[in-house]
Amino acid sequence: MIKVESYIHPLIEDFLNKTNLLSKFKEEDSPIHLLFPQIMENHITQFKNIFKDNFECNTRIYFAKKANPSKIFTQVALDNDIHIDVASENELLDVLEIGFEGSRIECTGPKSDSFLKLAIEKNCLISCDSINELIRIISIKKEHNLENSKTSILLRISNPRISYGNITLKDSRFGILIEDLDECYSLITQNSNSIELKGFHIHRSEVQRELKAEFIKEMITQVIKTREIGFNTTIINIGGAFSPLHHVKDIHSYRDYLNILSQKLQHNEHSENWRNDFYDLSLINNQVKGLQILKQKVYQGMFNKLSYFNEILNTNFNEHITISKILEELNITLCLEPGYNLLEQSGISIAKIIDVKKYKDNSYISSCNINSSNISSTFFESLCDPIYISSSDENLNNYNNINSSLPTKVIIKPQSNASKMYLFGNTCSEDDILMRRPIYIENNNNNNEPKIGDMIIFTNTGAYKSYFQDASPLMQKKSKYFKVTNIDTNNWEILEENDN
Numbered sequence: 001m002i003k004v005e006s007y008i009h010p011l012i013e014d015f016l017n018k019t020n021l022l023s024k025f026k027e028e029d030s031p032i033h034l035l036f037p038q039i040m041e042n043h044i045t046q047f048k049n050i051f052k053d054n055f056e057c058n059t060r061i062y063f064a065k066k067a068n069p070s071k072i073f074t075q076v077a078l079d080n081d082i083h084i085d086v087a088s089e090n091e092l093l094d095v096l097e098i099g100f101e102g103s104r105i106e107c108t109g110p111k112s113d114s115f116l117k118l119a120i121e122k123n124c125l126i127s128c129d130s131i132n133e134l135i136r137i138i139s140i141k142k143e144h145n146l147e148n149s150k151t152s153i154l155l156r157i158s159n160p161r162i163s164y165g166n167i168t169l170k171d172s173r174f175g176i177l178i179e180d181l182d183e184c185y186s187l188i189t190q191n192s193n194s195i196e197l198k199g200f201h202i203h204r205s206e207v208q209r210e211l212k213a214e215f216i217k218e219m220i221t222q223v224i225k226t227r228e229i230g231f232n233t234t235i236i237n238i239g240g241a242f243s244p245l246h247h248v249k250d251i252h253s254y255r256d257y258l259n260i261l262s263q264k265l266q267h268n269e270h271s272e273n274w275r276n277d278f279y280d281l282s283l284i285n286n287q288v289k290g291l292q293i294l295k296q297k298v299y300q301g302m303f304n305k306l307s308y309f310n311e312i313l314n315t316n317f318n319e320h321i322t323i324s325k326i327l328e329e330l331n332i333t334l335c336l337e338p339g340y341n342l343l344e345q346s347g348i349s350i351a352k353i354i355d356v357k358k359y360k361d362n363s364y365i366s367s368c369n370i371n372s373s374n375i376s377s378t379f380f381e382s383l384c385d386p387i388y389i390s391s392s393d394e395n396l397n398n399y400n401n402i403n404s405s406l407p408t409k410v411i412i413k414p415q416s417n418a419s420k421m422y423l424f425g426n427t428c429s430e431d432d433i434l435m436r437r438p439i440y441i442e443n444n445n446n447n448n449e450p451k452i453g454d455m456i457i458f459t460n461t462g463a464y465k466s467y468f469q470d471a472s473p474l475m476q477k478k479s480k481y482f483k484v485t486n487i488d489t490n491n492w493e494i495l496e497e498n499d500n
């Protein structure tokens with residue numbers, strides 16, 4: 001019996017202590033996503049302070065809206081004076097409506113002509129994804145008489161050169177090849193009345209600090225080169241993808257879990273996971289392969305932004321100067337586009353059990369009122385245990401007692417008589433699995449049997465998980481999103497997004 005408890009943000013723990021979720025959502029059949037704007041606000045403050053207190057270079061933060069398109073989080077970005085990164089025309093329209101001015105908006109990713117035209121009209125910064133996009137920007141400006149103001153662009157680099165160990169980067173479908181940059185420079189020079197090259201952009205999914213440092217070095221090199229040929233380049237944008245990690249309360253429990261899983265694999269025993277799954281671990285010459293990747297996916301508590309950026313920015317640019325110092329000396333603004341890291345722990349998602357059946361070895365199969373796309377579990381399957389609330393606790397609980405600490409019955413702390421339960425979604429697909437690992441539950445009244453109406457709460461779903469793949473393929477009830485705020489020390493307010 002193995003438990004891997006999720007880390008729970010203190011604000012969410014406080015909310016859970018003071019809120020009777022069972023009665024609040026008793027009549028609700030939809031997948032429920034609760035969003036906590038105060039947590040995003042805390043992240044913004046942390047990011048700002050880290051750069052203000054530790055580095056002299058100028059920095060600018062763009063919230064990558066794709067991590068969660070809810071107006072709730074966009075409003076937080078607006079109110080906290082950061083910038084925003086949009087990746088579609090509708091995202092752009094949405095942030096304009098909420099009140100962002102073009103000067104605080106960057107447009108990234110592949111773009112349609114109408115997206116480009118709107119971005120040009122609103123004077124947004126455009127991260128140019130290809131030579132063809134650059135040519136399209138130039139011709140849209142000509143065609144629509146938009147040449148009276150200069151459009152600021154970044155060139156997104158696809159294949160930065162790195163000299164770190166013997167790592168070779170995988171090809172990216174995004175951005176412009178280094179070898180094609182000279183062609184871009186000529187095009188921009190020929191159209192210097194209407195296009196202004198502001199700098200460079202690299203967003204790649206590799207999270208390693210050493211590689212992020214290499215990417216920044218590549219962009220500084222390009223800034224130096226372009227200044228020599230006459231451009232006034234002042235921006236480098238390192239994108240996002242800093243640490244899309246699962247947060248566990250105690251890393252040792254997770255390591256123990258992996259050890260047991262490895263031993264089971266080596267001894268040809270059942271993994272306990274659904275269909276004997278081993279999370280891509282494999283056995284080659286009796287050695288377990290793939291453990292390192294699984295280990296790296298999980299972090300104890302919250303991700304440490306300071307140590308991450310310290311290591312990157314204190315890397316040497318050359319033998320004389322660090323990255324942070326050269327950025328300062330050359331007066332280059334370092335831009336970041338965090339999505340995940342501004343929304344870490346900013347949301348939880350609630351599923352209810354709609355059907356239960358007994359399965360082998362005293363275990364249960366529970367189907368929930370959500371499917372795996374409502375919490376993007378095919379993309380970001382939870383490796384940590386969700387919170388379980390037994391429906392029989394509705395009248396017993398004292399969650400409204402502000403002095404209570406989170407009731408232990410809420411967190412899964414399996415005893416030997418706990419029940420094992422597999423969690424599935426509400427579609428007809430065999431693959432609609434919410435978690436491959438079983439969870440162990442205890443409840444006061446039902447002999448530890450799961451029951452219809454019991455709640456399963458997935459943590460850390462604010463970024464991507466609650467939106468990115470959200471779908472109701474069988475016309476099930478659609479997801480509902482709620483803003484949760486701490487209105488005073490004793491009370492939390494829950495408002496449905498449409499009501500805001």
Ligand SMILES: Cc1ncc(COP(=O)(O)O)c(C=O)c1O
Binds near residue numbers: 067108239
């Ligand atoms: C261009 C760009 N910037 C920023 C991000 C945000 O990345 P993350 O949420 O991992 O920080 C993405 C994510 O896909 C992206 O494509």
